[in-house]
Amino acid sequence: MSKIAWKTVLANNSPLILPSAPDALTARLIEMAGFPAYQIGGFALAAAMHGFPDIDLEHYGEKHARAREIIEACELPVLVDGDDGYGDVKNVTRVVRGYEAIGASALFIEDQTAPKRCGHMAGKEVVPVEEMEQKIHAAASARVSQDFFLLARTDAREPLGLEEAIERGEKYLKAGADGIYVEGPTTEDELRQVGAAFKGVPLATSILERGGKTPWVAPADLYAMGYSMILYPTTVLFRAVHAMQSALDDLKRGTPLSRDESVDMPAFEKIVNMPEWSEIENRYMGKSRSPGMVGKMKQALTGT
Numbered sequence: 001m002s003k004i005a006w007k008t009v010l011a012n013n014s015p016l017i018l019p020s021a022p023d024a025l026t027a028r029l030i031e032m033a034g035f036p037a038y039q040i041g042g043f044a045l046a047a048a049m050h051g052f053p054d055i056d057l058e059h060y061g062e063k064h065a066r067a068r069e070i071i072e073a074c075e076l077p078v079l080v081d082g083d084d085g086y087g088d089v090k091n092v093t094r095v096v097r098g099y100e101a102i103g104a105s106a107l108f109i110e111d112q113t114a115p116k117r118c119g120h121m122a123g124k125e126v127v128p129v130e131e132m133e134q135k136i137h138a139a140a141s142a143r144v145s146q147d148f149f150l151l152a153r154t155d156a157r158e159p160l161g162l163e164e165a166i167e168r169g170e171k172y173l174k175a176g177a178d179g180i181y182v183e184g185p186t187t188e189d190e191l192r193q194v195g196a197a198f199k200g201v202p203l204a205t206s207i208l209e210r211g212g213k214t215p216w217v218a219p220a221d222l223y224a225m226g227y228s229m230i231l232y233p234t235t236v237l238f239r240a241v242h243a244m245q246s247a248l249d250d251l252k253r254g255t256p257l258s259r260d261e262s263v264d265m266p267a268f269e270k271i272v273n274m275p276e277w278s279e280i281e282n283r284y285m286g287k288s289r290s291p292g293m294v295g296k297m298k299q300a301l302t303g304t
Helices: 006-011 024-033 042-050 060-073 089-101 127-141 162-175 190-199 219-225 235-252 265-271 274-285 292-304
Strands: 017-019 038-040 077-079 106-110 149-153 179-182 205-206 231-233
Touching: 024 038, 024 235, 024 265, 038 042, 038 190, 042 060, 042 235, 060 077, 089 106, 089 127, 106 127, 106 265, 127 149, 127 162, 149 162, 162 179, 179 231, 190 205, 190 219, 231 235, 235 292, 265 274
Parallel strands: 017 231, 038 077, 077 106, 106 149, 149 179, 179 205, 205 231
Antiparallel strands: 017 038
16 A cells, blocks of 8 residues: 655645544544544554553554554554564564554654653653664664654653753654654643754654643644644544443433434445445445445335
C-alpha cells in the first residue's frame, strides 16, 4: 500500500492534527471524517487491546500485530508510537524495520527508562542522553526509505526540567531525527519556549484533553507557536467510551437506540465497505448472493 510521504503531509497541512486510532474501525472513521493522517498511539491501543493503562504492559510483538490490522484498513499516512524502542539499538532496529515494512509512514521513539508510561503520568524517568542518541542513530540507519519519518520524543520535562528537554531535542536532531516531540509542557509559556527553540523544525506535542499536563490551546495558536504536529491521544477514545457507557445505560433502562446518537444499518454497512464485498461476492459467485443486511431487508419487502 503506497502512502504519501510524511514530509509531504506536513508541508500540506498547517498544523497536522493527529487523532489516535486503536483499531481499524476508528482509523476508517478518521479517514471518512477527512483527516489527512492519523496516529496509532500507545494510550488508546493499550486500552482497546486489553483494557490496560499505558504503563508498559504490552510490547512490540502484540502492538505490531494490531498496527498491521489498522494500517491495512486505512489509506492514510500514519505515525506509530514506538514507545522506548523496547530495548537497546538491536530492538530499535527491529522496530523501525517492522513498522516500515507494514506501511507506517512515521515512527516516534522516546527517551524514557523502562518500564515507560504515558507521557502525562507522574513518576517518569529518562535514560542518559547518549543512550537515546545511539537509538536514533540505529533507527536512522535501519530504515529502507528516507521518506520514513523519525520523530524523537523527549519526556525530560517532568524529571529534569524544560531546559534539559530542549537541550535533548537539539541533540536528537543532530543524531539523525527528522523532527522533535516534546512531551508534557505544563503552561502556554512553556509551549512558546519550546516552539521558539525549534523554529523551522518539524515539532510535535500532545494534548490529552480532560486530565493531561499540557493545557488545551487551539491548533492554530499552537501552529503559530511553532508546532507542526499536534497529537490527540485521548480525544476520540474518551468520547467513544462515554458513548458506549450511555448506550449500555439505555439498554439497562429498556430505552431504544436514539436516532440522533447512533448510525443506522445502511450507514454502518458503508463504513465497513459492505458494498465492495457484496460486489466481489456477486461478481464471482452469482448476483443472488450476499446482498448485505440492507439488501436482504429490501428483498423481504419487495419479494424480489
